Amino acid sequence: MRKQLVAWTILTSAIVAIAVWSVLGPPDHVAGPHLPSRDLTASVR
Structure with missing residues (x-):
């Protein structure tokens, strides 16, 4: 029964x-802890 459930x-x-x-x-894209918008603003600075 358990194997069938798994x-x-x-x-x-x-x-x-x-x-x-x-x-x-x-x-x-690879999901990460950071947002893409944050990378965009960092590259603009």
């Missing part, structure tokens, strides 16, 4: 990840 959870999360990937496309 397998179902992994399968569901994989399907959700594929759906999000197909809708949004691959990420263009």
Whole structure:
């Protein structure tokens, strides 16, 4: 029962990840703790 639950959870999360990937496309930037706007203002200064 527990293995079935783990397998179902992994399968569901994989399907959700594929759906999000197909809708949004691959990420263009690496997510980090800083905002892109902050980098923009730093480069202007």
